[in-house]
Amino acid sequence: MTVNSALTAPRYPSATVRSLVQAQQLHWEVKGKAIVSDVSFHVAPGEFVGIIGPNGSGKTSLISLLAGLLKPSSGSVTLENKNIRHYSRRHLAQKVALVEQQAETSERLTALQAVSLGRTPWLSLLSPWSKQDDDIVQTMLEKVDLQRVQNRCWNTFSGGEKQRLHIARALAQQPKVLLMDEPTNHLDIQHQIGLLNLVKRQKLTVIAALHDLNHAAMFCDRILVMKAGQLAMQGSPATIFTPENLSQWFGINAIVEQAPDGIELLHPLPTTGIKHLRENP
Numbered sequence: 001m002t003v004n005s006a007l008t009a010p011r012y013p014s015a016t017v018r019s020l021v022q023a024q025q026l027h028w029e030v031k032g033k034a035i036v037s038d039v040s041f042h043v044a045p046g047e048f049v050g051i052i053g054p055n056g057s058g059k060t061s062l063i064s065l066l067a068g069l070l071k072p073s074s075g076s077v078t079l080e081n082k083n084i085r086h087y088s089r090r091h092l093a094q095k096v097a098l099v100e101q102q103a104e105t106s107e108r109l110t111a112l113q114a115v116s117l118g119r120t121p122w123l124s125l126l127s128p129w130s131k132q133d134d135d136i137v138q139t140m141l142e143k144v145d146l147q148r149v150q151n152r153c154w155n156t157f158s159g160g161e162k163q164r165l166h167i168a169r170a171l172a173q174q175p176k177v178l179l180m181d182e183p184t185n186h187l188d189i190q191h192q193i194g195l196l197n198l199v200k201r202q203k204l205t206v207i208a209a210l211h212d213l214n215h216a217a218m219f220c221d222r223i224l225v226m227k228a229g230q231l232a233m234q235g236s237p238a239t240i241f242t243p244e245n246l247s248q249w250f251g252i253n254a255i256v257e258q259a260p261d262g263i264e265l266l267h268p269l270p271t272t273g274i275k276h277l278r279e280n281p
Contacts, residue, residue: 020045020205021066021177026075028065035061037229038075043205045176050216051209052240053226054250059209060101062226063181066207067098079177093121097170099180102163105154112150114165115141118172140168143198159186167195171202180208184215193218213250213266217241225249241266 019042026039036058043049051059064070066077068084077084084092097118105114118140119133141147144164157165163186170178178199184192192212196219199206210216216223216237223240225233227249233240238258246254246266255267 018045019043020080021207022078022081023062023066024076024078026062026065026077027073028061028070029073034229036065036072039229039231040075041224041231041234043177043207045205046203048200048206048219048221049208049224050220050222051207051224051226052213052216053232057226058229059226060181061229063098063179063207063209067096067179068092069098090121093173093175095175096177096179097173097175099163099166099170099178099183101182101185102159104162107154109154110151111141111146111154111157111165112137114154115150115168115172118169118174121173136172136174140172143171144168144195160188160191163187164191164195167199171199175204177205177207178202180206182209182211184210184212213241213246217266 021043022041024040026036027034028036039058039062041049051062053059061070065072068077068087071085079087079092079095084096087095116133116137119129119137122133123129138147141150144167146161146164146168154162154165163183167180167183170180180199183199184196187195192215196215200219208220210220220237223234223237224231225240225245232249233245241256243254243256246252246256253269255269257267
């Protein structure tokens with residue numbers, strides 16, 4: 001199956017299914033080069049959707065378009081049947097939170113202050129900071145296991161700890177939709193699994209670009225496969241993660257097995273790769 005032939009298949013659930021987020025014929029290009037091309041899909045409330053694909057396939061750009069950070073060249077993103085371009089920044093931030101791959105700041109913030117930023121969209125002259133905001137921030141710091149060091153300066157934390165604080169900040173925002181761009185970068189294996197479990201338990205609508213295919217298989221209800229800026233395929237983890245698809249989309253040879261809990265587990269083989277290096281005799 002080629003990218004073009006895959007695109008002839010249905011690309012999103014039936015419109016009769018209630019959707020919270022909808023991308024319709026989303027297209028974004030830079031200097032005439034298409035980075036995201038004609039991407040359409042729906043996401044239902046409470047669904048955990050993973051976006052996977054090789055490097056350079058358009059995953060990060062798609063997340064940025066969904067977050068409203070990039071303006072599409074054509075097409076649209078709607079949230080609750082309203083184009084996100086028609087939301088104020090504050091109103092959109094009350095509904096959508098974003099966890100980027102890596103976000104730094106030059107400000108001398110403490111961990112507590114960084115997570116407290118998640119409450120900003122909810123504050124106004126009529127709704128000043130309250131004990132409820134304090135409680136939400138402390139709960140999220142506790143959930144990412146950083147409550148005890150909340151008064152430490154941001155620049156003293158490791159990359160993995162900063163990522164956990166970013167996730168705590170996003171959850172403190174109390175959004176309806178959580179967008180994540182490779183959120184487990186810089187995390188050790190314990191916190192990779194723990195944080196994805198934490199996000200899953202929040203019952204949010206989640207759209208996440210994921211690098212680790214086993215994470216996608218473990219946590220996602222549905223998978224979108226990006227290839228050269230196009231939505232090449234979508235379906236359940238069991239549908240997507242077959243040896244044939246893994247070979248076609250990622251160029252790897254792998255064994256796929258089903259764990260007792262029904263989760264697909266992927267085991268890449270040592271023969272993985274299109275070309276193999278050989279030592280000179």
